[in-house]
Each structure stands twice: as structure tokens, then as C-alpha cells.
Amino acid sequence: MSSRAYLVPAALAVWATALVGLLWTWWAGAAVGVAAAGIGGVLLRRWRPAAAAIAVVGPVAACWIGVQLHQSAHHPLRAEAERGGPTTLRLALSDRPRGVRTSGFGSRASGVDLVLAQAALEDGGRITVLAPAKEWRELLPGQEVLARGTLAPARPSELAVALLRVRGPPREVTPAPVWQRAAESLREGLRAASGTLDPEPAGLLPALVVGDTSGLSPRMVDEFRTAGLAHLLAVSGANLAILCGAVLLLLRLLWLGPRVCAAGAMAALVGFVVLAGPEPSVLRAAVMGAIALLALVLGRERSALPALAAGVVVLVLYDPELAVDPGFGLSVAATAALVLVAPRWAAWLRDRGVPVGLAEALAVPAAAHVATAPLVAGISGQVSLVAVLANLLVGPLVAPATVLGVLAAVIAPVHLGAARVVAEVAGPAADWLIVVGRHAAAVPGAAVSWPEGWLGGALLAGAVVLAYGVFRLRRVRVLVVAAVVGVVVVLAPLSVVVPRWPVPGWAVVACDVGQGDAVVLATAERDRAVLVDTGPDPVPLLACLRRLGVRRIPLVVLSHLHADHIGGLAAVLAERGVGAVAVGPSRQPEWAWKEVRAQASAAGVQVVELGVGQRLSWPGLELDVLGPRVVPRGEENTAVNDASVVLRATTAAGRVLLTGDVELAGQAGLLGEHVDLRAEVLKVPHHGSRYSSPAFLAAVRPRVALVSVGAGNRYGHPSEVLVDALGGQGVLVLRTDRDGDTAVLPGPEGPRVVRRGDPLKKSR
Numbered sequence: 001m002s003s004r005a006y007l008v009p010a011a012l013a014v015w016a017t018a019l020v021g022l023l024w025t026w027w028a029g030a031a032v033g034v035a036a037a038g039i040g041g042v043l044l045r046r047w048r049p050a051a052a053a054i055a056v057v058g059p060v061a062a063c064w065i066g067v068q069l070h071q072s073a074h075h076p077l078r079a080e081a082e083r084g085g086p087t088t089l090r091l092a093l094s095d096r097p098r099g100v101r102t103s104g105f106g107s108r109a110s111g112v113d114l115v116l117a118q119a120a121l122e123d124g125g126r127i128t129v130l131a132p133a134k135e136w137r138e139l140l141p142g143q144e145v146l147a148r149g150t151l152a153p154a155r156p157s158e159l160a161v162a163l164l165r166v167r168g169p170p171r172e173v174t175p176a177p178v179w180q181r182a183a184e185s186l187r188e189g190l191r192a193a194s195g196t197l198d199p200e201p202a203g204l205l206p207a208l209v210v211g212d213t214s215g216l217s218p219r220m221v222d223e224f225r226t227a228g229l230a231h232l233l234a235v236s237g238a239n240l241a242i243l244c245g246a247v248l249l250l251l252r253l254l255w256l257g258p259r260v261c262a263a264g265a266m267a268a269l270v271g272f273v274v275l276a277g278p279e280p281s282v283l284r285a286a287v288m289g290a291i292a293l294l295a296l297v298l299g300r301e302r303s304a305l306p307a308l309a310a311g312v313v314v315l316v317l318y319d320p321e322l323a324v325d326p327g328f329g330l331s332v333a334a335t336a337a338l339v340l341v342a343p344r345w346a347a348w349l350r351d352r353g354v355p356v357g358l359a360e361a362l363a364v365p366a367a368a369h370v371a372t373a374p375l376v377a378g379i380s381g382q383v384s385l386v387a388v389l390a391n392l393l394v395g396p397l398v399a400p401a402t403v404l405g406v407l408a409a410v411i412a413p414v415h416l417g418a419a420r421v422v423a424e425v426a427g428p429a430a431d432w433l434i435v436v437g438r439h440a441a442a443v444p445g446a447a448v449s450w451p452e453g454w455l456g457g458a459l460l461a462g463a464v465v466l467a468y469g470v471f472r473l474r475r476v477r478v479l480v481v482a483a484v485v486g487v488v489v490v491l492a493p494l495s496v497v498v499p500r501w502p503v504p505g506w507a508v509v510a511c512d513v514g515q516g517d518a519v520v521l522a523t524a525e526r527d528r529a530v531l532v533d534t535g536p537d538p539v540p541l542l543a544c545l546r547r548l549g550v551r552r553i554p555l556v557v558l559s560h561l562h563a564d565h566i567g568g569l570a571a572v573l574a575e576r577g578v579g580a581v582a583v584g585p586s587r588q589p590e591w592a593w594k595e596v597r598a599q600a601s602a603a604g605v606q607v608v609e610l611g612v613g614q615r616l617s618w619p620g621l622e623l624d625v626l627g628p629r630v631v632p633r634g635e636e637n638t639a640v641n642d643a644s645v646v647l648r649a650t651t652a653a654g655r656v657l658l659t660g661d662v663e664l665a666g667q668a669g670l671l672g673e674h675v676d677l678r679a680e681v682l683k684v685p686h687h688g689s690r691y692s693s694p695a696f697l698a699a700v701r702p703r704v705a706l707v708s709v710g711a712g713n714r715y716g717h718p719s720e721v722l723v724d725a726l727g728g729q730g731v732l733v734l735r736t737d738r739d740g741d742t743a744v745l746p747g748p749e750g751p752r753v754v755r756r757g758d759p760l761k762k763s764r
Contacts, residue, residue: 006049007309009040010057014316017061018323022157026069033062057313065320072159075125081151081162088148089164090172091119091127097136099214103536104563105515105715106637107589110536112137112214118160126160135169140184142177145170157324183274187212189412190405193419201430205423208398208430209405210276211235219571220434222539225380226447227440228369228387231334232398232433234327235276240286242399243406244268275409283318284328287311304339308332326379330372337371338364365391370464378457382447390440394433401429442546502548503754506743507653508681508706511544512736513537515710515717516564519658519683520548521649524620527551531572532647532658536564538571544741545576547756554579554618557610559660560644561592562637569596573603581607585631586643610645622650626677627662629669641686642666653744653751654680657700661686667696680751681706681744684726688718688735694725704732704744704751711737 013036021029037058044051080087097115104110115136117129129136129147139145149166176184187210194202194215203215211234213221224230244265251261269286276282312332315322322328342363349359369387377383384390404426412419440446450456502509511518513535521530529550535541553576558566561583572578581600587593600607616623627646632639644660657679662670663686670677671693682702685692687709705726709717718735726733734742734753741756 005305005309006047007053007306007313009036009044009050010053011309011312013037013040013054013058014061014065014313015323017058018065018316018320021065021069022159022320022324026066026073029069030062030066033058033060033065037062061317064317068159068320072125072161075161077121077125077127077151077161078153081153084150084152086148086150087164088146089127090122090144090146091129091164092144093139093141094118094120094126095141097129097131097133097139099133099137100130101218103514103516104567105536106562106564107592107635107640109563109591110567121161126158128154128158128160128163129166130163131166132169136166139170139173140176140180142180144172144174146172159321179274183276185413186275186409189416189419190409191215192416193408193412193423194405196420196423197427197430200434201427204430204434205401205405205408205426207233208402208433209409211282217538219538219542220437223437223441226382226384227390227437228376228384229390229394229433229437229440230376231330231372232394235282240269240272242402243272246399246403272406275406284315284322284331287315308335308339326375329375333371333375334368337367341371342367362392365395374457374461374464377450377460378453378455381450381452381456383450383460384447386440386443386446390436393436397429397432401426401433404429501741501756503743503745505652505745506548506754507651507746507751508649508656508744509544509548510683510706510708510734510736510742511535511541512740512742513540513544513568513708515687515713515715516567517559517660517683517687517708518544518568519706519708520545520550521621521623521651521656523554523618525552525618528618529553530555530557530618530621530623532557533559533565533660534568534572536567538568541568542571542575545572547741550576552577555582555616556580557582557623557645557647558584558596559646559658560584560586560640561589561596562640562661563592565660566592566596570599573599573605578603578605581605582610582645583607584610584628584643584645586640588635588640588643590635620652624648624650626675627670628666629673629675630665632665638663638665642669644685646670648677648679651744653746656681656683656744657702658683659685663689663691664693667693671695671699680704682731683708684718684722686717687713687715688722689715690719690721692722697726697729702726702731704734704753706742706744707733707735709735709737713737 013033016036017029017033019029020032037055040054040058041051044054095118097117099112100114100116101112102110102114112133115131115133117131117136117139119127119129121127129149131147131149147164147166147170148168149164152163152165154160154162175181187206190206190209191212194205196202197205199215200217200220203213203217204220206212206214207216213233216233221230221233224233247268248261248265251264256264273282273286315328342360345363345367346359349362350356354362366388369391373383373387404422408419408422408426411422451459507522509520511520514537516535516537517533518535518541519532521532523529527549529548529552531545531550531553534556553572556569556572556578558569558581569581573581581596583596597607610625612625612627612629614625624647625645626648628643632642641661641663642665644662644666646660646662646666647658649656649658655678657677659682667685677696677699679700679702681704682697682700684705684707688707707718707723723733732753734755736742739755743754743756744751745754746752
């Protein structure tokens with residue numbers, strides 16, 4: 001074995017000790033550390049440096065990590081947390097509170113209402129705090145607070161002894177340390193300087209520099225994840241390598257000696273840690289960035305592998321929770337690929353005539369993607385097929401954007417105007433990253449589904465190793481190519497027999513947008529459809545429209561102005577050709593009405609009001625406005641729900657009744673006016689809540705009922721009583737939480753339904 005890998009077994013032993021202890025129990029972790037020392041020392045006796053290292057590090061890890069895990073497991077607050085009682089605790093924050101984004105529902109807008117923070121108790125124990133964002137978001141690490149809340153059990157696989165749910169503001173708050181206040185001043189300056197850019201690049205620049213994702217939209221985060229660019233949104237060793245590399249380059253251009261260059265790079269590293277905050281993730285990135293720099297300065301493999309292994313040992317001993325932190329695994333894998341794999345791949349390309357710069361530009365993102373792909377697949381449940389190309393396209397501009405962002409943060413406290421000029425210079429680079437992420441995510445099949453968790457990661461890791469081994473054997477390559485061709489030849493005809501999504505001839509699709517509504521009504525024109533409601537979140541809605549191939553939307557109907565029906569409007573207006581936005585008579589809640597008007601005005605789209613008796617027609621589609629017959633007054637959720645626009649759509653698959661969230665009073669109003677409610681397909685009111693009257697369901701007499709509902713929602717939707725009642729009448733009930741996107745299309749004996757993912761087995 002290579003003499004440079006002598007610390008690798010010790011690093012694996014420390015990692016395994018913490019991993020087993022956190023996922024199982026403290027004594028099992030300690031046993032792993034001791035066993036690793038004994039077994040490793042015997043198996044590696046001919047490799048003396050490795051045997052000595054694991055013999056020393058194994059027992060140290062067993063004792064050090066085992067003690068921490070034992071103290072956490074037997075902390076007195078754990079028993080109190082199981083009882084769930086109220087308590088008052090004095091805490092010292094360990095990191096910056098991170099916002100928890102929630103989807104809007106009803107009159108509650110989407111956004112960040114709560115924050116999560118890690119804190120230390122007076123006796124040294126760890127605790128997780130869930131608190132109101134308004135009062136807690138501005139706190140900094142190192143501040144001590146008095147917090148009153150309710151205890152709850154902590155999640156498994158973490159050292160925190162309990163979760164404290166706080167409702168009120170922190171009390172008796174102490175001042176933050178000087179360096180934390182200085183760092184926050186720099187971060188605030190960066191946010192202020194970035195404000196001169198458009199909203200999306202203004203949110204991206206702080207994320208690139210210090211991992212501040214508070215200004216990013218859920219849509220952009222999802223697009224970067226699909227495109228394989230999510231690593232740019234978090235502080236990583238790459239940030240530090242870029243910054244310190246820029247400092248090294250500048251100092252070398254000034255003809256300064258190696259010691260001065262090294263000192264300058266180290267000063268930049270320490271300064272960045274202060275800027276981003278000395279939290280575990282940042283310290284992890286600092287160690288990994290220092291390793292990458294060491295490899296760059298002293299020679300890659302000679303210094304990098306021992307440094308990487310030593311970094312793992314030190315970091316896991318410092319914070320055992322890193323052993324189960326996906327970000328830590330990604331950092332280690334990416335750093336290993338950067339300093340061990342990428343140079344060899346670049347050399348292989350250079351030997352075959354690829355220019356030096358291009359060879360490294362191709363090798364680095366490819367190696368990083370292959371090394372981290374198993375972890376990403378296990379975390380996200382998908383594998384990005386465009387990640388290498390996307391990283392190749394953004395690679396040249398990530399470094400300039402990062403360096404300029406840091407420069408803007410440093411200048412802002414001195415002269416905000418100058419900092420804004422620097423941010424403007426960085427703007428085109430941020431714009432390019434957004435363009436690449438958006439277009440890469442929009443590529444059909446950009447990401448494929450994959451099993452989540454440990455199993456998914458292990459499966460992909462095995463596939464990568466197998467592929468590498470196979471392609472190392474020249475004689476096997478021909479067989480592999482032949483097998484791939486054979487699979488294509490077999491699957492191509494099957495793709496004609498087995499209908500893909502979207503199924504041809506679809507008339508109505510209930511999009512799976514979580515706990516909200518979004519129904520697409522096809523017209524006779526291939527890429528043109530009417531959209532009724534836009535769900536709580538733009539990400540799943542845009543994905544649904546993209547899969548259906550809908551590019552032009554002559555009308556977006558908002559049945560009412562609750563957050564779970566209007567959340568995706570801005571994205572639809574920006575991404576699709578929208579003719580008009582239609583609303584009902586209600587203007588409540590007021591914040592939602594202002595938001596709808598502002599979004600439509602910004603897109604240059606007119607807002608119109610629908611009235612009872614109105615008919616709208618397009619080729620292949622007609623809409624009749626049936627309600628509301630009476631407009632309830634008030635801002636209460638029930639009143640707003642009963643003011644929902646009720647539509648009857650005449651489609652190629654029959655009549656479809658679209659009911660918004662209309663409840664008992666609204667249903668009674670329709671029945672009292674003797675409105676013809678008969679329809680082959682019913683969009684069940686209010687996500688299948690219990691507020692649907694038997695008389696209303698009997699008047700509709702549907703054959704198919706679509707329930708738009710989010711998986712695991714806390715509202716009890718859909719009601720089992722309602723589902724059973726519909727099933728007892730012979731109605732086919734389809735739920736987006738279980739069936740996903742669901743299409744209705746014409747059949748020889750009435751409407752047929754097809755669920756995305758398994759059309760042949762699930763159609764009727």
C-alpha cells in the first residue's frame with residue numbers, strides 16, 4: 001500500500017466509532033474504537049505506520065467519543081423531554097439561527113416563521129431550539145439567553161439531549177462576542193451591497209460567499225439541486241480554496257516569498273472563518289480548504305492524503321455529530337476527488353491531446369460529481385445527469401463571483417457605494433449561474449429518481465465502482481457497449497407500446513403540488529392549457545407544467561386567495577405566456593390580494609373578475625362559472641373558502657366540476673339555486689375535508705373524484721368518512737399524495753384516469 005495512506009485506517013476507525021455510537025448506542029461506538037485498534041493493529045502489522053496510528057487513535061476515539069455519547073444519553077433533560085413539560089433554561093447559542101421555510105396554507109402566507117438553532121446548556125449539554133423567527137433570527141453565536149418553552153425528545157443520531165419549542169422572545173440576552181458582531185456587520189454589508197442587483201442574483205451572491213441562503217427562493221434551490229449545483233449554496237472547502245488561491249496568486253504576482261504567501265493565505269482563511277461564522281460547518285470547510293491549499297502548494301498526493309485523513313480525525317473528535325452529517329461526507333468526498341482523482345484524470349486527458357486548461361476544467365467537476373454522486377443520491381433520492389456539464393459551464397465564473405463577493409463584504413462597512421459597484425461587477429457571473437441552473441434543471445430527464453437513504457447511496461457507490469472496474473478491462477468494454485445497444489434496441493419499441501407521461505389525449509391533470517390545488521385543463525392546441533389555482537409552492541407546479549409541455553396559458557383562474565392556491569402564481573407569470581389572471585369576488589385576505597395584483601402588474605398581465613353565468617371558450621374547452629352564488633363577508637378561513645369560484649369545465653373527457661375550497665354554506669347556496677352540478681369528474685372541495693355534504697355529492701354524481709392533498713399533512717385531509725362515502729357510491733377516488741400527477745382522458749365508456757409512473761397498471 002502507499003506510504004501516504006497510513007492515516008486512512010485511523011480516520012475510518014474514528015468515523016466508524018462516532019457513526020455506530022450515534023446510530024446505535026454509546027457503548028457500541030466505544031467497542032468499535034477498541035476493536036478497530038486491536039484488529040487493525042494485527043492486520044496492518046506489516047504496515048507499521050498505519051498499525052501504530054490506528055492503535056493510538058482507536059482507543060482515544062473510544063474514550064473521547066464514548067464519554068460524550070454516554071453523557072448525552074444519560075442527561076437528565078432527556079427524561080423531562082419524554083414527558084414534554086414546560087421549562088426555563090439558560091442557553092449559549094452555538095450557531096446562527098437558521099430559518100425554517102413553510103408552505104402557505106389558508107390565510108397564512110408561506111415564508112420563514114420559525115428558526116432552528118443549536119445551543120449549549122450551562123452543564124455543557126447540547127440542545128436544539130425551535131423559536132419564532134421574528135424575535136430570534138438576529139441572535140448571534142456566543143450570546144447567552146434565558147428561554148422558556150416546552151421540551152420534546154431530540155431526534156435520534158444527534159448529541160442534542162432535547163428539543164426546546166419556544167413561543168416568546170429570548171430574555172436576559174447578553175452581548176455577542178466582538179468578532180461575531182464584526183462578522184455580522186460584514187454579512188449585513190454584503191446583503192446591502194447585493195441589494196443593487198435583481199432579486200435572484202441578490203439572493204445568490206451571499207449564498208455563494210458565506211452560505212447565507214435566506215434570500216433564495218425555493219424554486220432556485222430546487223433548480224440548483226436538480227442541476228447538481230447545490231454545493232455552491234453552502235460554505236465548503238471550495239470557497240476557501242478559491243479565496244486563498246486568489247490571495248496566493250496576488251502575493252506571488254507581487255514577488256513575495258513563500259512564507260509571506262503562506263501567511264497571507266492563512267490570514268485569508270482565518271478571516272473567512274470569522275466572516276462566515278465559526279460554526280461546525282464552516283470549521284469543517286476551513287479544514288478541507290486548508291487541505292486543498294496544502295495539496296496545491298506542496299504537491300498533491302504527497303501531502304493531501306495524510307492531511308485529509310488527519311482532518312477527518314480531528315474534526316470527528318471535535319464534533320462526533322459530523323460522522324452523520326451529509327455535508328461532512330460531501331466535503332470529504334469532494335476534497336478527496338479534488339486532490340487524488342482529478343489530477344490523474346486531467347493527466348489522462350492531456351496525454352490524449354486535450355489542452356492543459358481544458359483537461360483540468362473537465363476533470364475537476366467530473367471527479368467531484370462521481371465522488372459525491374452516491375451521497376447526493378442517498379440524500380436527495382435523485383441522480384443528476386446534467387451535473388458534470390452544468391458544473392463545467394459555471395466553473396470559470398464561480399471563483400470571480402466568490403472573490404468579488406468577499407471584497408464587497410469587506411468594503412461595505414467602509415463605503416457602501418463602492419461595495420455596490422463591486423457587487424454590480426459580480427452580477428453577470430451570478431446571472432450566468434442562475435441561467436445555467438435553470439436551463440439544466442429544465443432539460444427533460446435532468447435528474448432520475450433513485451432510492452433514498454443508505455441503501456440508495458450504497459447502490460450507486462457499487463454501480464460506480466463496478467463501472468470503473470469494468471471499463472478498466474479492455475476486453476469487457478466491447479461487451480458493455482453491446483449490452484447498452486441491446487438495451488436501447490429493446491426499450492425503444494417498448495417506449496412506443498407503454499405510454500409515457502404525459503399520456504396522449506389527456507384532458508385534465510391534477511398536479512401533485514403538496515397541500516394545495518393546481519388543475520390543468522387542456523385545449524385543442526398542443527401546448528396551450530388553462531390553469532386553475534397555482535398551489536402553495538412554485539417548484540412542483542412548474543415541474544408539472546414542464547412535464548405536460550404546457551407553454552401558453554390563456555387564463556390562470558384563482559378560485560380564492562388563500563396561500564395554498566396562489567403560491568406559484570409569480571413563477572407561472574414569469575415562465576409561461578399568460579393571457580390573464582381571473583379571480584372571484586372576494587378580496588380576502590388583503591395581503592394575498594395585494595400580492596396577486598403586484599405580481600400580475602409586474603408581468604404586465606391583466607387581472608379580471610369572473611361572475612356567475614359567465615362562459616369562457618377555447619378550442620376543445622369551455623368553462624361555465626357556477627358560483628359563488630352568495631359572497632360571505634369576513635376574513636375568516638371559512639368565509640374565504642365559501643367565496644371560491646366554482647367552475648364546470650366541458651372537456652374531451654366529459655364535464656369536470658372544479659370547486660376550490662367551497663364548504664357547507666357555499667355548497668348549500670349552489671343546491672338552493674338548483675344549479676346543474678352533474679359532472680363525470682369532481683375536484684373534491686377543500687382537499688377532501690369533512691365539510692362536504694352528502695346532498696352536494698349526490699347532486700354531482702361523479703364517476704371520478706380528484707383529491708388534491710399533501711402527503712402527511714397535519715389537517716387530517718382527506719377525511720376518511722368522505723373517502724368512504726365516495727367509494728361506497730362507486731366513485732373512483734384518486735389522491736395526489738398517493739397517486740401523484742393524475743390525468744383524466746376520454747375512454748370508450750366514460751373518463752379514464754392515468755397516474756404518472758405506472759400508466760398500464762393504474763389506468764381505468
